[in-house]
Amino acid sequence: MRHVLVSAALLLQGALAFPFTPAHPIARAESLRQIVSNLTSYLSPEAEVHYPNDTEWASLLIRGSSPRVYPDYSVVIEVASEADVQLTVQTAYDNGLPFLAISGAHGWTETLNRLPYGIQIRMRKLNTTTVDADGTTATIGGGSLQWETTRALFAENKQAVTGLCECVSIIGPLMGGGHSFLQGQHGFSLDNIVSARVVLANGTLVEASNTENPDLFWALRGAGHNFGIVTSFVVKAYDIASDWTVYSLIYTQDKLEQVLELVNQFENGTLDRPAKLITTGTLVRIPPLSDDPVLAYTVGYEGTLNETAPYAAPFLALEPLSTQLNTSVDFVELYTVTQNNLDAQACTRNNSITGSGVSLPSWKPTAIRTAYNIFANYTLDPRFSAAVILLENYGMDGVYAVDPNSTALAADERKNPIMTTPIIWYVGNDTDTRAAALSWVGKVKDALYIDDESPRHTYVNYAIGSESLQELYGWEEWRVAKLEGLKRAWDPYNAFAYYNPLV
Numbered sequence: 001m002r003h004v005l006v007s008a009a010l011l012l013q014g015a016l017a018f019p020f021t022p023a024h025p026i027a028r029a030e031s032l033r034q035i036v037s038n039l040t041s042y043l044s045p046e047a048e049v050h051y052p053n054d055t056e057w058a059s060l061l062i063r064g065s066s067p068r069v070y071p072d073y074s075v076v077i078e079v080a081s082e083a084d085v086q087l088t089v090q091t092a093y094d095n096g097l098p099f100l101a102i103s104g105a106h107g108w109t110e111t112l113n114r115l116p117y118g119i120q121i122r123m124r125k126l127n128t129t130t131v132d133a134d135g136t137t138a139t140i141g142g143g144s145l146q147w148e149t150t151r152a153l154f155a156e157n158k159q160a161v162t163g164l165c166e167c168v169s170i171i172g173p174l175m176g177g178g179h180s181f182l183q184g185q186h187g188f189s190l191d192n193i194v195s196a197r198v199v200l201a202n203g204t205l206v207e208a209s210n211t212e213n214p215d216l217f218w219a220l221r222g223a224g225h226n227f228g229i230v231t232s233f234v235v236k237a238y239d240i241a242s243d244w245t246v247y248s249l250i251y252t253q254d255k256l257e258q259v260l261e262l263v264n265q266f267e268n269g270t271l272d273r274p275a276k277l278i279t280t281g282t283l284v285r286i287p288p289l290s291d292d293p294v295l296a297y298t299v300g301y302e303g304t305l306n307e308t309a310p311y312a313a314p315f316l317a318l319e320p321l322s323t324q325l326n327t328s329v330d331f332v333e334l335y336t337v338t339q340n341n342l343d344a345q346a347c348t349r350n351n352s353i354t355g356s357g358v359s360l361p362s363w364k365p366t367a368i369r370t371a372y373n374i375f376a377n378y379t380l381d382p383r384f385s386a387a388v389i390l391l392e393n394y395g396m397d398g399v400y401a402v403d404p405n406s407t408a409l410a411a412d413e414r415k416n417p418i419m420t421t422p423i424i425w426y427v428g429n430d431t432d433t434r435a436a437a438l439s440w441v442g443k444v445k446d447a448l449y450i451d452d453e454s455p456r457h458t459y460v461n462y463a464i465g466s467e468s469l470q471e472l473y474g475w476e477e478w479r480v481a482k483l484e485g486l487k488r489a490w491d492p493y494n495a496f497a498y499y500n501p502l503v
């Protein structure tokens with residue numbers, strides 16, 4: 001109750017706090033509860049409203065990295081229909097209330113903490129996935145998680161380009177890119193969206209596609225979190241042609257440069273890299289295996305063991321410490337075999353965890369060795385011993401095939417085949433530990449850029465919130481200028497201001 005009163009008082013400040021000083025939203029001297037109560041009578045019967053004194057409240061606030069990312073809400077509205085989203089957004093607009101849509105609750109950037117109070121628009125009830133009549137597309141709800149969509153499609157022998165971790169939403173990764181197992185074949189997730197239904201800041205519903213509101217559609221694909229709430233969207237659906245073969249390899253640290261040089265050769269054309277090949281790894285401590293951090297590396301291929309063998313051979317020739325082979329892995333099992341499933345460490349919630357991504361054109365031996373040495377050092381500290389450095393590299397043929405100017409996505413995202421991210425799970429949530437973790441992340445990032453002349457680029461969905469606009473949205477002046485112009489046109493009051501905001 002105390003929280004609600006505070007929020008009601010903040011209402012007045014809220015009108016002033018909107019970055020664009022809106023002309024319309026004069027916060028009324030009505031309590032938030034009154035405003036929401038008026039709204040509730042118009043919502044669908046399945047919608048639910050929760051306040052801080054409800055028993056469910058704490059669970060509705062849990063996020064992937066809750067202690068670090070903690071947008072503050074006065075009320076949670078679990079919307080159950082597109083009209084619910086419209087009505088809730090319109091109410092927020094009319095009353096100058098900030099709001100934030102939540103689907104997977106795995107958003108990582110600390111800019112989300114700028115939501116000072118307001119409405120959490122919980123999208124999870126919009127979680128349907130349907131293969132469309134002609135079988136070439138699927139319609140997905142704006143609150144669907146990856147495991148829901150992957151399994152619904154799999155039941156019809158279909159797959160779509162979603163992200164990797166089962167616990168994350170489809171739309172969250174998609175609007176910033178969407179790296180995945182299938183990107184080598186079909187491009188990023190955002191390259192596969194056909195159309196979207198979008199609720200704008202004033203509650204208006206619009207369709208966005210290459211033919212309807214194409215400028216909004218352009219912006220949604222790369223900077224979408226800044227433009228609206230997607231209630232549903234249509235993506236390309238593909239027939240599943242084959243199971244996968246997956247090698248899980250562990251190398252001692254002395255093989256690091258050799259393994260990553262192999263990856264360079266696959267990327268620069270020295271070795272043939274088929275679009276169906278995925279290579280990805282982590283630097284991690286596995287104490288029973290080695291006193292030093294090891295390189296856990298995955299080589300996967302959508303095909304049989306015989307088809308995979310030529311691509312796995314050079315990795316096996318480097319004599320991993322351990323080799324595990326999984327054959328006939330179906331697309332759902334693939335998430336478990338590669339530790340991206342709901343039970344995997346990455347999907348646990350309420351974690352003290354931080355990190356920020358680095359995209360690179362190729363692996364540089366001095367850089368990776370320096371980063372490794374720093375990592376080996378801080379993971380000796382028991383507070384940081386569960387940290388990893390991700391070494392992701394899923395193939396780029398499908399990504400290169402798309403004109404970089406045809407979507408808002410930063411051109412560097414399409415150019416750089418390597419995505420590497422220091423991720424630190426830390427024990428303790430005190431200021432010193434958090435600051436130390438962040439400082440190690442910065443040191444590893446600096447090291448990874450050694451011998452790299454290109455301007456820094458961080459995948460917008462792996463950003464922590466302190467990166468520059470150019471680092472996230474691209475160094476081409478025209479691209480950021482175009483995005484800023486579209487932002488003025490489509491969200492003039494900057495209601496969507498909390499996810500690596502453009503303004």
Ligand SMILES: Cc1cc2nc3c(=O)[nH]c(=O)nc-3n(C[C@H](O)[C@H](O)[C@H](O)COP(=O)(O)OP(=O)(O)OC[C@H]3O[C@@H](n4cnc5c(N)ncnc54)[C@H](O)[C@@H]3O)c2cc1C
Nearest residue numbers: 103104105106107142163164165169172173179230461499
């Ligand atoms: C464990 C983990 C695994 C990840 N795996 C991948 C991966 O495989 N590939 C990849 O590319 N990225 C991945 N990411 C990064 C991921 O893309 C971002 O963290 C993404 O923002 C998560 O979306 P979410 O819906 O889960 O989070 P949320 O916190 O719910 O949402 C993130 C942002 O999207 C907005 N949003 C949510 N739903 C909607 C909607 N329907 N319409 C409009 N805006 C909406 C929210 O308002 C918020 O600003 C991963 C992150 C984590 C923590």
